[in-house]
Structure formats: structure tokens, C-alpha cells
Amino acid sequence: MIKTPVCDLLGIEYPIFQGGMAWISDGKLAAAVSNGGGLGIISAMNAGPEYLIDEIKTARALTDKPFGVNIMLMSPHVEAVAAVVRDEKVPVVVTGAGNPSKYIPMWKEAGIKVIPVVASVALAKLLTRAGADALIAEGGESGGHVGETTTMVLVPQVVDATPLPVIAAGGIADGRGVAAAMMLGAVGVQLGTRFLVADECSVHETYKQKILAANDIATITTGKRLGHPVRSLKTPFSRAFFKAEYSDISDEDLEAMGVGALRLAAVEGDTERGCFLAGQAAGMVNKRQPAAEMIREIFEEAEKVLGGATKWVK
Numbered sequence: 001m002i003k004t005p006v007c008d009l010l011g012i013e014y015p016i017f018q019g020g021m022a023w024i025s026d027g028k029l030a031a032a033v034s035n036g037g038g039l040g041i042i043s044a045m046n047a048g049p050e051y052l053i054d055e056i057k058t059a060r061a062l063t064d065k066p067f068g069v070n071i072m073l074m075s076p077h078v079e080a081v082a083a084v085v086r087d088e089k090v091p092v093v094v095t096g097a098g099n100p101s102k103y104i105p106m107w108k109e110a111g112i113k114v115i116p117v118v119a120s121v122a123l124a125k126l127l128t129r130a131g132a133d134a135l136i137a138e139g140g141e142s143g144g145h146v147g148e149t150t151t152m153v154l155v156p157q158v159v160d161a162t163p164l165p166v167i168a169a170g171g172i173a174d175g176r177g178v179a180a181a182m183m184l185g186a187v188g189v190q191l192g193t194r195f196l197v198a199d200e201c202s203v204h205e206t207y208k209q210k211i212l213a214a215n216d217i218a219t220i221t222t223g224k225r226l227g228h229p230v231r232s233l234k235t236p237f238s239r240a241f242f243k244a245e246y247s248d249i250s251d252e253d254l255e256a257m258g259v260g261a262l263r264l265a266a267v268e269g270d271t272e273r274g275c276f277l278a279g280q281a282a283g284m285v286n287k288r289q290p291a292a293e294m295i296r297e298i299f300e301e302a303e304k305v306l307g308g309a310t311k312w313v314k
Contacts, residue, residue: 001299001303002014002015002178002182002299002302002303002306003015004165004182004187004188005165005187006134006165006167006187006188007188009113009133009134009165010039010066010091010092010113011065011066011091012034012037012038012039012065012066013037013038014036014037014038014295014299015167015187015188015189016033016037016038016039016178016188016189016190016191016295016298016299017038017039017041017068017094017136017167017169017188017189017190017191018030018033018038018039018040018041018190018191018192018195018291019041019070019142019169019190019191019192019195020041020042020043020044020068020069020070020072020094020096021043021143021144021192021195021196021277022043022045022046022072022144022262022266023043023045023203023262023263023266023267024043024196024201024202024203024266025041025042025043025070026042026043026055026058026202027042027054027055027056027057027058027059027060027061027062028058028059028062028200028202029195029198029200029201029202029291030042030055030059030063030067030068031058031059031061031062031063031065031067031200032062032198032199032200032290032291032292033067033195033198033291033295034059034063034065034066034067035062035063035065035291035292036290036291036292036293036294036295036296037065037292037295037296038291038295039066039067039068039092040059040063040065040067040068040291041067041068041069041070041092041094042055042056042059042067042068042069042070043069043070043072044069044070044071044072044075044077044081044084045072045075046072046075046076046077047077047081048077048080048081049077049080049081049083049084052069052081052084052085053084053088056069056084056088056090066091066092067090067091067092068090068091068092068093068094068115069081069085069090069092069093069094070093070094070095070096071085071093071094071095071096071100072095072096072097072098073095073096073097073098073099073100074097074098082103082106082107085107085112086106086107086110086112087110089110089111089112090112091112091113092112092113092114092115093107093112093113093114093115094115094116094117094136095114095115095116095117096116096117096145097145097228099116099123099126099127100114100116100127100130101126101127101130104127104130104131104132105131108131113133113134114131114132114133115132115133115134115135115136115167116132116135116136117135117136117138117169118135118136118137118138118158119137119138119139119140119146119147119148119149119154120147120149120154121157121158121161124137124158124161124162125161125162128161128162128163128164132164133164133165134164134165134166134167134188135158135162135164135165135166135167136166136167136168136169136190137151137154137155137158137159137166137167137168137169137186138151138154138169138170138190139151139152139153139154139155139168139169139170139171140170140221140229140231141170141171141231141279141280141281142169142170142171142192142231142279143192143193143219143231143232143277143278143279143282144192144230144231144232144277145228145229145230146170146221146229146230146231147229148229150170150171151168151169151170151171151172151181152180152184154170155168155181155184155185155186156184156185159184159185159186160185165187165188166185166186166187166188167186167187167188167189167190168181168184168186168188168189168190169189169190169191169192170279171279171280171281172189172190172191172281173191173193173194173279173281173284173285174194174284174298174301175297175298175299175300175301175302175303175304175305176301176302176305177189177281178298178299178301178302178305179302179305179306179309182302182306183309191298192279193211193278193279193281193282193285194281194284194285194294195291195294196208196211196278196285197211197212197285197287197288197289198288198289198290198291198294199288199289199290199291200290200291201291203266204265204266204267204268204269205269206265206269206271207265207266207269207276208288210233210235210271210276210278211233211276211278211282211285212285212286212287212288214233214278214282214283214285215283216280216283217283218233218234218278218282218283219231219232219233219234219278219279219280219282220232220233220234220238220239220242222238222241222242222245223241223245223258224245225245225246225251225254226245226251226254226255230258230275230277231277231278231279231280232275232276232277232278233276233277233278233282235271235272235274235275235276236271236272236273237261237272237273237274237275238275238276240257241254241257241258241275244257258275261273261274261275262274262275262277265277
């Protein structure tokens with residue numbers, strides 16, 4: 001059995017997080033992952049506090065295991081949802097798309113473990129000083145908002161830069177990825193794309209079918225011109241956005257093109273206008289499973305890989 005410091009830190013059986021995916025990572029999916037021994041995470045996305053309170057209630061009705069909330073710091077409701085997490089005393093908060101330093105003292109005072117996503121060594125060092133409990137080093141292979149540095153390169157540099165436990169994210173979909181992350185110095189992993197096809201994931205059926213049909217070159221990165229690149233599946237929408245990005249369209253109009261596109265994909269399954277966020281690991285996702293079975297399979301494979309890791313050492 002694989003057990004690392006992050007298991008003891010959070011009271012979980014397996015060192016695996018389910019990524020906080022907007023319009024997808026709800027209380028039901030988070031509870032299923034937590035019941036399976038990982039850390040399920042609810043996405044606060046761009047919604048207001050009422051949505052988050054409802055999803056926290058759903059998770060608590062379905063599990064007595066630890067779970068987390070992902071807060072996107074660019075959200076217009078960030079102040080309100082940060083307070084909800086404090087008031088509800090959610091066990092873990094994961095942050096993305098920014099620097100959460102101003103909220104860390106409030107969360108820590110409430111007994112909450114704070115685990116920010118970082119895409120650079122500089123931010124990792126800053127958040128270590130700010131009092132984070134662990135860090136998620138997320139490479140550009142991930143789906144959704146991405147940085148430039150790959151997981152293979154980012155994780156060991158973050159590990160070297162901080163004494164905190166580091167969770168690897170980006171391009172991981174099976175036990176081989178878990179084993180590789182641990183060889184880089186990580187003590188856990190975060191997966192998003194594979195959990196899209198978990199039985200308990202409520203994303204639209206069309207979205208699941210697209211993930212299952214994806215191959216190694218199925219994704220595209222758009223939005224670099226705007227300063228916040230996003231990785232998604234190649235679709236009519238993403239191709240049109242990519243083309244517009246290199247035209248004379250204004251930044252304002254380009255931004256407007258993407259408004260609501262993720263909801264159209266995740267909720268309505270709109271193959272023409274929807275933005276189907278997914279990581280490069282989508283080509284490795286080829287079957288539906290309950291979340292708990294998925295987690296067990298991943299770690300059984302990781303144990304096998306790690307057990308044979310010295311076969312080339314003479």
C-alpha cells in the first residue's frame with residue numbers, strides 16, 4: 001500500500017486529489033472520491049456563496065470523509081466564498097488562478113488546511129512563507145487554465161524550493177503517472193481528466209464520450225494572447241477561438257467569445273459552441289468506472305510500477 005505524508009496530513013487513505021473542475025466537480029463527485037479514499041474537491045467556480053453552501057451540504061450528506069473546496073481567485077465572488085469555506089470549516093481549501101496569501105490566516109485560524117496550486121517556483125516560495133500546508137505543482141499538460149512549464153520540469157524544482165509536501169498535477173491519468181510523480185519528489189497527485197468519466201461525475205454524456213474518444217493530439221491551448229492560456233479538446237469552438245486569437249479582433253471581443261462556453265459543454269453537451277476542457281492525458285482515459293474502483297486501480301498499478309523500478313539498476 002502506498003502511504004505518504006499527505007495521507008497523514010489530511011486523513012485520507014490514498015494520496016490522490018480530484019481536481020476542482022468548474023461546472024463538473026460538485027458535491028456528489030467529491031463525496032464519491034472521498035469515499036474511495038482520496039480527497040474529493042468541490043469547485044466553487046464563478047458561482048456565489050449559495051451554490052457552494054448547497055454543494056457542501058450535498059457532500060456532507062454523502063460522506064463523512066475529508067473533502068475540499070477549490071476557489072478560483074479570479075472569481076467575482078471570491079470574498080464571499082472564502083468566507084463560506086471558513087464558516088463551514090471545510091477540511092481543505094485548494095486555490096487556483098492567483099495568490100491566496102490574504103486569505104490564508106483566516107482559513108488557518110478556522111483549522112482549515114490550505115493547499116494552493118502553483119505553476120512556478122517563485123509562487124511556491126511565496127506561499128510557503130505565507131503559511132500554506134502543502135502545494136500542488138501543476139504542469140501545462142493539465143486541462144483548463146495552464147502555465148508554460150511541464151509537470152516533469154516543474155515538480156522537482158518546486159520540491160527543491162519548499163519543505164512543504166508537494167502534490168503533482170498535469171498529465172497524470174494512471175499508476176505510471178503516480179509512480180513518475182513520486183520519483184520526481186511529489187508525495188501525492190491530482191487528477192482531473194480521468195475523473196470526468198467516473199460514474200458519479202454528472203458532466204454531460206457528450207463530454208464523457210469526447211474524453212473516451214480522445215487521442216494523444218486531441219487538445220489545444222488557446223488564450224495565450226489574453227495572458228491566461230486554457231487547454232481544451234479540439235472542437236469547432238476551440239479552433240474558431242484559436243483562429244480569432246491571431247486575427248485583428250479586440251481583446252474584449254476575444255474574451256467575450258469564451259463567455260459561457262464551458263457551461264455549454266459541461267451542462268448542455270453543445271459540440272459546436274462548447275469548450276470541453278481536458279488535459280493531454282485525455283488520450284489515456286478509455287473506460288468508465290466508479291471513482292473508488294478508479295482510485296484502487298491507479299494505486300495497484302503504481303505499486304507494481306514502483307516495485308519494479310530497480311530492474312535496470314545493476
